[in-house]
Amino acid sequence: MRGTRLDTDRIRAARRLIDPVFLDTPLYRCEALEPELGCAVSVKLETANPVRSFKARGTEIAATRLADGGDRAVVCASAGNLGQALAWSGRNRGLDVTVVASRFATPAKLDRIRALGAALELVDGDHESARERAADRARRDGIRLLEDSLDIETCEGAATIGLELTAATPRFDTVLLALGGGALATGVGHVLKDLAPGIEVICVQPSGAPALTLSWRERRVVTTDSADTIADGVAGRFPIPAVLDDLLVVADDAVLVREESIVAGMRLLLDHAGLVVEPSAALGVAAVLEDRDRFAGRHVVTVVCGGNVDAAAYRRWIGPAATDPS
Amino acid sequence: MRGTRLDTDRIRAARRLIDPVFLDTPLYRCEALEPELGCAVSVKLETANPVRSFKARGTEIAATRLADGGDRAVVCASAGNLGQALAWSGRNRGLDVTVVASRFATPAKLDRIRALGAALELVDGDHESARERAADRARRDGIRLLEDSLDIETCEGAATIGLELTAATPRFDTVLLALGGGALATGVGHVLKDLAPGIEVICVQPSGAPALTLSWRERRVVTTDSADTIADGVAGRFPIPAVLDDLLVVADDAVLVREESIVAGMRLLLDHAGLVVEPSAALGVAAVLEDRDRFAGRHVVTVVCGGNVDAAAYRRWIGPAATDPS
Numbered sequence: 001m002r003g004t005r006l007d008t009d010r011i012r013a014a015r016r017l018i019d020p021v022f023l024d025t026p027l028y029r030c031e032a033l034e035p036e037l038g039c040a041v042s043v044k045l046e047t048a049n050p051v052r053s054f055k056a057r058g059t060e061i062a063a064t065r066l067a068d069g070g071d072r073a074v075v076c077a078s079a080g081n082l083g084q085a086l087a088w089s090g091r092n093r094g095l096d097v098t099v100v101a102s103r104f105a106t107p108a109k110l111d112r113i114r115a116l117g118a119a120l121e122l123v124d125g126d127h128e129s130a131r132e133r134a135a136d137r138a139r140r141d142g143i144r145l146l147e148d149s150l151d152i153e154t155c156e157g158a159a160t161i162g163l164e165l166t167a168a169t170p171r172f173d174t175v176l177l178a179l180g181g182g183a184l185a186t187g188v189g190h191v192l193k194d195l196a197p198g199i200e201v202i203c204v205q206p207s208g209a210p211a212l213t214l215s216w217r218e219r220r221v222v223t224t225d226s227a228d229t230i231a232d233g234v235a236g237r238f239p240i241p242a243v244l245d246d247l248l249v250v251a252d253d254a255v256l257v258r259e260e261s262i263v264a265g266m267r268l269l270l271d272h273a274g275l276v277v278e279p280s281a282a283l284g285v286a287a288v289l290e291d292r293d294r295f296a297g298r299h300v301v302t303v304v305c306g307g308n309v310d311a312a313a314y315r316r317w318i319g320p321a322a323t324d325p326s
Numbered sequence: 327m328r329g330t331r332l333d334t335d336r337i338r339a340a341r342r343l344i345d346p347v348f349l350d351t352p353l354y355r356c357e358a359l360e361p362e363l364g365c366a367v368s369v370k371l372e373t374a375n376p377v378r379s380f381k382a383r384g385t386e387i388a389a390t391r392l393a394d395g396g397d398r399a400v401v402c403a404s405a406g407n408l409g410q411a412l413a414w415s416g417r418n419r420g421l422d423v424t425v426v427a428s429r430f431a432t433p434a435k436l437d438r439i440r441a442l443g444a445a446l447e448l449v450d451g452d453h454e455s456a457r458e459r460a461a462d463r464a465r466r467d468g469i470r471l472l473e474d475s476l477d478i479e480t481c482e483g484a485a486t487i488g489l490e491l492t493a494a495t496p497r498f499d500t501v502l503l504a505l506g507g508g509a510l511a512t513g514v515g516h517v518l519k520d521l522a523p524g525i526e527v528i529c530v531q532p533s534g535a536p537a538l539t540l541s542w543r544e545r546r547v548v549t550t551d552s553a554d555t556i557a558d559g560v561a562g563r564f565p566i567p568a569v570l571d572d573l574l575v576v577a578d579d580a581v582l583v584r585e586e587s588i589v590a591g592m593r594l595l596l597d598h599a600g601l602v603v604e605p606s607a608a609l610g611v612a613a614v615l616e617d618r619d620r621f622a623g624r625h626v627v628t629v630v631c632g633g634n635v636d637a638a639a640y641r642r643w644i645g646p647a648a649t650d651p652s
Contacts, residue, residue: 021354026374028347032438048352048371052600112358274378274633276600307600311647321637 001197004246006155006190014156015163018060019092022049023160027168027301032272037285038292040299042172043273044161047281047307051112053233054305055085058157058183062146063089065153072096073143077134079127079232080109081306082148087116098143100134102126106232106278108310126227128237149181149243158184161303162191165199172199173298176284178305179203179212179254180234182243188303189250203247203254204283206262209235213254215244230317231262233280233306261286263317269304270318278306279317327523330572332481332516340482341489344386345418348375349486353494353627358598363611364618366625368498369599370487373607373633377438379559380631381411384483384509388472389415391479398422399469403460405453405506405558406435407632408474413442424469426460428452432558432604434636452553454563475507475569484510487629488517491525498525499624502610504631505529505538505580506560508569514629515576529573529580530609532588535561539580541570556643557588559606559632587612589643595630596644604632605643 015023026045033041046054063086066074073096076086083099090097099113103122113120121137123129131147138145148154165175165188175192177185189201205213208229214222221244227235247254265282268289269275284302288295309317341349352371359367372380389412392400399422402412409425416423425439429448439446447463449455457473464471474480491501491514501518503511515527531539534555540548547570553561573580591608594615595601610628614621635643 021352024350026347026352028374028376031376031441043374045374047600048354048369048374050354050357115357270602271637274373274602274635276596276602309600311597315644315647318641321641 001193002249004186004190004249005152005242006159006187006246008191008194011156011159011163011191014061014153015160017064018057018157018160022056022060024164027164030273033268036268036272037288037295039288039295039297042299042301043275044165044301044303045275046161046303046305047277051081051085051088052307053081053085054158054161054184055081056088057160058154059085059089061157062151062153063093063095066095066144067093071144073098073141074146075100075134075137075143076146076148077101077127077130079235080105080113081233081308083113083118084109084116084308086146087113087118091117098137100130100137102130106308106310109308112308127235149183150240154183155187158187159191162188165301166191166195171196172301174200174202174295174300176202176204176287176300176302178234178280178283178303179205180280181236182212182240182247184303184305186243186246186250190246193250200252201250202287203251204287205234205254205256206231206283207256207258210256211237212239212244212247213256215239216247216251216254219248230259231279231283233278255287257283257286257290261289264289267318271322275304276307276309276314277304278309281305281307327519328575330512330516330575331478331568332485332513332572334517334520337482337485337489337517340387340479341486343390344383344483344486348382348386350490353490356599359594362594362598363614363621365614365621365623368625368627369601370491370627370629371601372487372629372631373603377407377411377414378633379407379411380484380487380510381407382414383486384480385411385415387483388477388479389419389421392421392470393419397470399424399467400472401426401460401463401469402472402474403427403453403456405561406431406439407559407634409439409444410435410442410634412472413439413444417443424463426456426463428456432634432636435634438634453561475509476566480509481513484513485517488514491627492517492521496625497522498627500526500528500621500626502613502626502628503527503529504560504606504609504629505531506606507562508538508566508573510629510631512569512572512576516572519576526578527576528613529577530613531560531580531582532557532609533582533584536582537563538565538570538573539582541565542573542577542580545574556585557605557609559604581613583609583612583616587615590615593644597648601630602633602635602640603630604635607631607633
């Protein structure tokens with residue numbers, strides 16, 4: 001394949017920097033989902049760890065390198081999961097972690113960032129405002145900015161999921177990846193295209209936050225004026241050019257899904273798989289629900305990338321049981 | 327320690343018969359639970375696999391030995407999880423599996439048993455009636471009866487959780503185990519007492535189904551006339567003498583918890599850990615909730631042993647969010 005910013009041997013080396021509690025996550029066939037989805041479905045579960053998302057794979061690498069390099073502090077912008085993961089990884093290595101987030105971010109995520117001892121700075125505006133402020137903070141304080149999807153550690157961390165997927169038997173036909181900033185898709189996609197090029201890599205983004213998907217389709221950066229989706233973890237508007245370049249190499253398709261499909265996906269994963277997932281982690285199932293014919297007869301893996309939800313919002317999304325007699 | 331029916335080297339050998347999808351399950355500290363529980367809490371998660379409970383560890387061993395020995399068929403009584411696991415393990419090995427269950431068993435569990443291709447026979451009465459019928463079927467048809475907690479494979483399978491716990495660092499102070507027929511408690515307890523005797527082993531049973539706990543306390547088999555609990559997976563009434571003998575060796579304590587504590591435990595695990603658990607899997611958290619002083623300052627592991635719930639019943643148990651503004 002054409003080159004990306006990633007290198008599979010470097011990913012293998014980076015994997016050794018990650019606390020094993022985040023590695024070798026469950027990967028299993030989930031037959032109870034299959035009647036509803038019309039295809040074979042396996043789940044790669046990234047929620048059963050101390051920060052309930054895959055993001056710590058990347059922050060473990062980043063925090064190790066920072067600490068080894070003598071850094072004492074780091075700042076990142078986050079919708080919540082990266083910040084929580086960096087707070088966890090930084091705490092274990094004596095790093096001062098600052099997280100900048102939108103004040104409209106999911107409260108449960110912000111609570112966990114605080115509980116893990118990070119300094120939390122809230123900004124008006126959306127995630128893009130938080131990115132600007134974090135960059136300002138890094139310049140002003142002379143500390144390292146960890147930028148999701150741009151900084152190679154965040155992509156290498158995600159890429160270790162790809163190593164685990166390619167080690168699995170049986171092989172899969174298709175891997176469905178949530179698309180936000182692009183770290184997950186480019187990281188996992190790189191490894192799949194390098195080691196198992198026959199596996200289809202499909203990125204899934206909400207119709208309400210389509211910037212990187214539109215960019216992939218037009219092969220140039222397309223920004224949007226707003227983002228409107230419950231999938232807070234993938235609600236960016238300004239794609240990073242270098243990430244788009246990689247995505248153009250590794251993605252076979254990028255699809256957009258409706259909000260109601262995301263909610264339906266969350267309900268399915270709860271009722272048939274017993275999994276609590278945040279909206280971003282239901283994007284893969286949503287993509288199958290919107291296009292069952294495309295996936296019929298195939299074996300798809302969906303990476304369940306995060307499970308940080310607010311209790312009240314989650315109950316509203318899942319609503320009453322489909323078969324509730326009451 | 328005094329002997330049990332189990333042997334740690336035999337457990338290590340048996341572990342090799344288990345499909346890896348059921349092994350090396352997530353074990354992680356869950357700090358978000360800790361403010362509510364007042365102690366350090368780690369979760370050993372046995373729900374992220376194709377049958378959503380730990381029971382397949384045992385049925386994998388049993389089904390391998392049956393198939394290797396030339397058996398073609400097997401029958402078990404089950405509240406649902408053992409039957410589902412045996413159906414999964416038997417299907418992969420060409421065994422005809424019959425599961426006998428109470429017609430009042432959790433419908434979601436019965437549906438999965440059918441979906442996995444097992445023959446399902448329903449009996450009036452409770453789980454003890456199913457045990458009788460299964461034994462009759464085995465005698466009549468001349469096929470093997472797999473009896474939970476009595477048959478050593480079911481205990482050896484559970485015991486492999488103990489191997490994984492003792493391999494973990496840091497060590498824990500206390501392991502909380504759901505107590506039903508006794509396979510989980512005697513299996514895990516045997517390994518802990520053999521390899522890490524300083525770890526306290528506490529069994530937890532619902533007050534509404536206390537037979538084995540009462541037996542442990544009185545050091546003789548005590549039966550009950552009825553069992554009344556939402557924790558369907560542990561609702562036996564007739565303890566098995568050989569299992570009680572082992573439990574007397576390995577358990578440091580056996581405690582009973584109220585139904586409302588089980589529900590509170592399920593809610594906590596959902597809202598603070600993002601875990602969907604069946605009532606039996608919330609017994610450990612329920613025990614801490616009922617006696618926070620006992621566990622203060624300690625590091626407890628709770629084995630989340632199963633997550634098979636009915637969608638409608640689960641929503642009733644979890645109710646509205648504690649902080650729901652609506």
